[in-house]
Amino acid sequence: MLINIPRRQIIGGLLVAALFAAMIALGLSHPSPADDSSASKASGFSPYVTKDGAISRPTDYRETFLHLGSWAVAKKPDQPVFEMHNVYAPLEDIRAYRKDGRFPDGAVLVKEITKVSSDKLTTGQSSWSTDNKLWFVMIKDSKGRFPGNDLWGDGWGWALFKANEPARNVATDYKTDCLPCHIPAKKDDWVYVRGYPILGGRTPAR
Numbered sequence: 001m002l003i004n005i006p007r008r009q010i011i012g013g014l015l016v017a018a019l020f021a022a023m024i025a026l027g028l029s030h031p032s033p034a035d036d037s038s039a040s041k042a043s044g045f046s047p048y049v050t051k052d053g054a055i056s057r058p059t060d061y062r063e064t065f066l067h068l069g070s071w072a073v074a075k076k077p078d079q080p081v082f083e084m085h086n087v088y089a090p091l092e093d094i095r096a097y098r099k100d101g102r103f104p105d106g107a108v109l110v111k112e113i114t115k116v117s118s119d120k121l122t123t124g125q126s127s128w129s130t131d132n133k134l135w136f137v138m139i140k141d142s143k144g145r146f147p148g149n150d151l152w153g154d155g156w157g158w159a160l161f162k163a164n165e166p167a168r169n170v171a172t173d174y175k176t177d178c179l180p181c182h183i184p185a186k187k188d189d190w191v192y193v194r195g196y197p198i199l200g201g202r203t204p205a206r
């Protein structure tokens with residue numbers, strides 16, 4: 001077949017193919033994996049996870065997820081709140097937890113870290129969330145889908161996004177970036193459930 005095609009056309013075709021490959025490699029053809037339902041899905045597992053286990057930040061969580069709870073964080077007990085940690089999850093994941101006492105496969109937890117303002121209001125000295133600084137994301141994987149991938153293990157995918165580059169996961173190894181700090185919550189499948197009364201106050205079944 002190639003014999004009849006002029007050389008220029010073949011080279012042109014190759015260039016187009018190379019361009020497409022480069023676009024795919026650079027992610028240009030899929031600017032937002034969260035919006036793409038075909039290529040980025042790992043067999044229907046999660047819209048936020050590619051087949052290779054790359055995790056993207058849910059961008060619509062404030063519109064479509066429920067607020068699980070908030071942590072007001074001060075550096076020391078006698079110091080003012082300097083960050084708010086607001087946690088969100090999809091309604092169906094919360095419903096499943098309330099029913100079964102554990103997060104279902106594919107469940108998503110988003111923790112946004114915000115800066116804080118504080119003022120003397122009619123309620124007292126009040127602090128509230130302002131700009132986003134970070135987003136932590138956990139995605140439940142009860143099947144161990146990505147062995148050997150450093151973002152996956154102990155039943156979850158783990159990711160971190162920064163406000164100056166919110167589309168890029170900067171976590172590289174959950175065992176050093178995340179797990180040590182979550183050890184106090186190990187018995188609750190690594191989640192600080194006591195801060196989320198909406199879950200129904202149940203301890204997860206393992």
Ligand code: HEC
Pocket residue numbers: 071073085087109110111136137138157158159160171174177178179181182185190191192193
């Ligand atoms: C400095 C310790 C620390 C590190 C490091 C850390 N976490 Fe957490 N994480 C916590 C604590 C404590 C909470 C709950 C209380 C709070 O936010 O103040 C929490 C809560 C969360 C939540 C909300 C659900 C829950 O477990 O309550 C998510 C999601 C989360 N972390 C993901 C991650 C991911 C992903 C990483 C790694 C990229 C990570 N965390 C690294 C300490 C940490």
